[in-house]
Amino acid sequence: MRKVDPVKHEQKRRDILDAAFRCFIKDGFHGASTTDICAAAKISPGHLYHYFSSKEAIVEAMVDMGLESAAREFGKISAAPDFIEALIDYLEHGSLRHRTAQVLSLDALAEAARNPQFAGIVEKHASVSRNLLVDFIGTAQRQGQIDPDLDPAATANILLAVIDGARAMPIRTPTLDIEQSLAHLRTLLSRFLKPPREMSAHIRRVTRRTNAPLNASRKK
Known part of the structure; x- marks a missing residue:
């Protein structure tokens, strides 16, 4: 042999x-x-x-490679000093500006709806991604960066929906203003994830920055 x-x-x-x-x-x-x-x-x-x-075996191997990459990315996010900014960076480069990820993500969901074997592969990918996020959220909660009252598993599901939605946005709207979308995503995630005290301080900082030009013009 x-x-x-x-x-x-x-x-x-x-x-x-x-x-x-x-x-x-x-x-x-x-x-x-x-x-x-x-x-x-x-x-x-x-x-x-x-x-x-089979073709499904090829897809599963691709999913395994993608999960290895996701584990590395989530590891970077959990180690970053500002987890929301790290998550925004991931959404920008892994979703809003990543055309192949947009195409494959939406097509995978469509194929899973009609192919039970493919659905199992997608479910595996979602389960592993969810577990990675749950670990990341728990760590961030212990560090005081995420609201401790949020349920990690439910929060992970919401974040996965945000990631999937971000990938769909440029396809739905080819003229999408990515910078504006990132700013709104930052506000969305801050309001959702930050502890109440941190969120109040964040709102005060944003308000001061917004009112500063107006106050300056009044002094003149």
Whole structure:
């Protein structure tokens, strides 16, 4: 039996995943076939099954890679001195300015609605992402950065909805003012997440900044 070189095997897996990624972006999860993926990866269908048993197995491998990336991103957010600013940065670069994430996120939800096997993959992704967020929220609550009265699991569900919604915004509104949207998201998250005392101080700071030009003009 011919020995498999693990390095070459892993590289070929990644080549196939890259090819699948391009196909899914072009034709969607439902529209892209294993034949399309094989053509993009320049391999035969028989060769594909040495690496992945089905199209769903390819998607699941892509989800696992995405979860590893999400864990790194949430780790950065939880370690940041200002968690809301770190979360806003994630929403900007991971959602509002990330076209491929927008396309794949919405298409994955659509495919999950009609494909039970795909729905299981999406549910797994959501469950792991939710658990990562729950841990992050609990840490931030202990640090006094998030309202301790918020339920971590329910809060994680809301934040996932915000992330999904942010990805949909540029598709719904191609002329979206991203800077304005980020400012409103910052206000939304501050009002939702900050402890009441912190929120009151935040409102006072914003009010002072807003009224400063008006007060200056009156003095003149």
